[in-house]
Amino acid sequence: MAAALPHGLAGETARPGQHTWMDAIVRWLFITVSLAFLAAVLLAPLATVFAMALAHGLAAYLHSFADPDTAAAIRLTLTTALVVVPINTVFGLAAAWAIAKFEFRGKSILITLIDLPLAISPVISGMIFVLLFGLHGWFGAWLQEHEISIVFALPGIMLATMFVTFPYVARELIPLMQQLGNDEEEAAITLGAGGWMTFFRVTLPKVRWGLVYGMVLCNARAMGEFGAVSVVSGHIRGLTNTMPLHIEILYNEYNFVGAFAVASLLTLLAAVTLVVKTLVERAGYRRR
Amino acid sequence: MSLRKPSVLPGFGLTFGFTTFFLSAIVLLPLAALVLAAASMHWADFVRVISSPRALGSYRLSFGASLLAASINLVFGLIIAWTLVRYEFPGRKLIDALIDMPFALPTAVSGIALTTVFAPNGWIGRYLEPLGVKVAYTWLGVTLALTLISMPFAVRAVQPALLEVQRELEEAAETLGAGRFYVFRRIILPTVLPALLTGFTLSFARAVGEYGSVIFIAGNLPMKTEITPLLIVIHLEEFDYQGAAALGVVMLTISFGVLLAINLLQGWGRRRHVQAAH
Numbered sequence: 001m002a003a004a005l006p007h008g009l010a011g012e013t014a015r016p017g018q019h020t021w022m023d024a025i026v027r028w029l030f031i032t033v034s035l036a037f038l039a040a041v042l043l044a045p046l047a048t049v050f051a052m053a054l055a056h057g058l059a060a061y062l063h064s065f066a067d068p069d070t071a072a073a074i075r076l077t078l079t080t081a082l083v084v085v086p087i088n089t090v091f092g093l094a095a096a097w098a099i100a101k102f103e104f105r106g107k108s109i110l111i112t113l114i115d116l117p118l119a120i121s122p123v124i125s126g127m128i129f130v131l132l133f134g135l136h137g138w139f140g141a142w143l144q145e146h147e148i149s150i151v152f153a154l155p156g157i158m159l160a161t162m163f164v165t166f167p168y169v170a171r172e173l174i175p176l177m178q179q180l181g182n183d184e185e186e187a188a189i190t191l192g193a194g195g196w197m198t199f200f201r202v203t204l205p206k207v208r209w210g211l212v213y214g215m216v217l218c219n220a221r222a223m224g225e226f227g228a229v230s231v232v233s234g235h236i237r238g239l240t241n242t243m244p245l246h247i248e249i250l251y252n253e254y255n256f257v258g259a260f261a262v263a264s265l266l267t268l269l270a271a272v273t274l275v276v277k278t279l280v281e282r283a284g285y286r287r288r
Numbered sequence: 289m290s291l292r293k294p295s296v297l298p299g300f301g302l303t304f305g306f307t308t309f310f311l312s313a314i315v316l317l318p319l320a321a322l323v324l325a326a327a328s329m330h331w332a333d334f335v336r337v338i339s340s341p342r343a344l345g346s347y348r349l350s351f352g353a354s355l356l357a358a359s360i361n362l363v364f365g366l367i368i369a370w371t372l373v374r375y376e377f378p379g380r381k382l383i384d385a386l387i388d389m390p391f392a393l394p395t396a397v398s399g400i401a402l403t404t405v406f407a408p409n410g411w412i413g414r415y416l417e418p419l420g421v422k423v424a425y426t427w428l429g430v431t432l433a434l435t436l437i438s439m440p441f442a443v444r445a446v447q448p449a450l451l452e453v454q455r456e457l458e459e460a461a462e463t464l465g466a467g468r469f470y471v472f473r474r475i476i477l478p479t480v481l482p483a484l485l486t487g488f489t490l491s492f493a494r495a496v497g498e499y500g501s502v503i504f505i506a507g508n509l510p511m512k513t514e515i516t517p518l519l520i521v522i523h524l525e526e527f528d529y530q531g532a533a534a535l536g537v538v539m540l541t542i543s544f545g546v547l548l549a550i551n552l553l554q555g556w557g558r559r560r561h562v563q564a565a566h
Contacts, residue, residue: 022468026468027375030367030370030371030374030375031371031375031377033364033367033371034364034367034368034371034372034383035383037364037367037368038368038383038386038387040412041402041432041435041436041439042386042389042390042436042439043386044405044411044412045398045401045402045404045405045436046389046393046401048401048404048405048410048411049397049401052404091306091307091310094302094303094306094307094310095303095307095311097299097303098299098300098303098304098307099307101295101297101299101300102292102293102295102297102300102304103292103293103295104292104293104300104304105292110307110308110311113311113315113316114307114311114315116315116319117315119493119543119544119546119547120319120497120540120543121496121497121498121499121517121520121539121543122395122497122498122499122500122517123497123499123517123518123520123521123536124322124497124517124520124536124539124540127322127520127524127532127533127536128318128319128321128322129318130524130529131318131321131322131325131529131532131533132318132321134529135527136527136529137321137529138321159314162314163314163315163318166314166315182295182297185297186296186297189296189297189298190296194298195297195298195299198297198298199299217392220392223394224392224393224394224395224396224397225394226394226395226396226499226500227395227498227499227500227517230499230500230521231521231524243394244394244395244396244397244500245396247396247397247400248396248504251400251504256404259400260400263394263396263397263400263401266393266394266396266397267393267397269392270389270392270393270394270397271392273392274385274386274388274389274392277385277388278385
C-alpha cells in the first residue's frame, strides 16, 4: 500500500486540514455549481409555473378555475385517483404480505414483475389497453356490439392509471415488512389471534408510515400521469380530459394563465408529496 | 405446498392468489397483447416499420438525447450528491428534499415550465438567444427535459455510496502525502463507481421512455425532433395498431436490456461491498 503512494508529494509534509484555503475554494465551487445547475433546470421552471399563473393577477388566476372544462378535468382527476389509489393499496398490502411473510420459489421473479410498469414507457402503458379494447383492438368489435366503451372513456383512463401506479405501494411495503420480520405476527398467532386480527392489530400499525408514503406517491403519479392517459383518453373536453391533459390543451391554445393555473395545483400537490416524504423519513420509518 | 417453506402465519393462499391474479390482469396480459399484436405481423412488415427512416431518426434522437442526459446527470449527480453529503450550508435540507421534485412533479408541468423558461423570450432563453443557442424546439431542449426528469435517479443512487466512503481512509491517505485528486481517484471513485453506473443506467432507462415533458419542448418535427414514443402515438392516432406495436416491442426490448444491466450492476456493487468489508 505504501509503495503505491506518490513520492513527489512527500516533501510537502501534507497534513489533513493544512491547506484550508484550498478546501474553501473547492467547497465554494461545488456548492455554486450544484446550486446553479439546480436553479437552472429545477427552480426556474418551478418559479415560472407560479409567475405565469399569476401573470395577470390573482383575479384572473382564480377565474381560470371557473371554466367548466377545467372544473371537469379536476373532478375527473380526483375521481380517478379515488378509485385507483385504494385498489393499488389493497394490492400492495396483499403483495407485501405474501412476499415478506413467506418463503416461496419464484419470489424474486414476482418482485421483478411487480416493478415492471416502472420500466415501461408511459406511451406503451397506454397503448396496451388500446390494443386490447380499442376499436380495432382484440375485444374492440365485441365491446362495440355491447355498447361498452373502455378506450376514450373513464374505464380506460382508470386502467392505464392503475397500470402505471401499480408498483408504488407494494414497493414501499415489501422492504419495510421484510426488515421488520415475522416475530410479532408469529407470537400473535401462537397466542390465538386470528389472521385478520393479527394483520390489523399487529402488522398495520407497524407499517403505517410506509403505507402512507406509498399511497401518497401512488396518488401523485395517478393525478399527474400524462403519457399513458393521453393515449387512452381521446382528449374529449369536459369529458375525458384529466388535469395534465387539460394543461396541454390550454397551453396549445395559448391560454397560458389557464394552463399554468392548473399546473400550479399539480405543483402544489407535488410539494405536499415531498413534505410527506420528508416527514415520514424524519419519523424514521424509512427502509434501511 | 412444497413450493414454500411452512409457516404458522395464515393468508398465503389468499394474498399470493390475489397478487398473481391482479398482476396478470392489469400488467401481464395487456403486455402480452402488445407482443401478440407485433407477432401477428409479417416479418417483412415488422422490419419495414422498425427500420423506416422516420423510425431510425426517432431512435437517434431518443437514444442520443437520453445518453447525453444520463451523462450530464452522471457528472452533475456526483457533484450535487457530494455537495449534499460533504458540505453544510444554509438551505441544504431544503435542496436535499427538492431533488425528488422531478419524481413528484407531473411531466406535463415540467414540460410547459421548461419550455417557457428556455423559450427565446424566457427567463434563461433570452440570454442564450443572442449567443445563438436555441434550446426550446431543438434536440437541446429534448436533452434538457430528459436531464431534468432523470436527475433524481443519478443523485439518489450516488448519495448513499458517498456516505459509505471511509473518511479515515481519506485522511490516512492525505496524512501519507496523497494529493486531493489522487485520493479521489484511488479511494472515492472506486467506492462509488457501481453506484455511479447504476445511476447512469437508471437515468437512461427513465429518459428513453419519457413522453410528457419532451413533447412540449421538442417541436416534434419528423426526422429532427421527434422521439420514438411520439412516433408510437402518431401510429396509434392513424389506427395503425400494428405499426405502433412493432415500435413498442423495440422499446420494450431495450427497456428489458437496460433492466438486466441495472440488476447486473447492482449485483456487482454488492459483491464489491462485501469484498471491501472483509
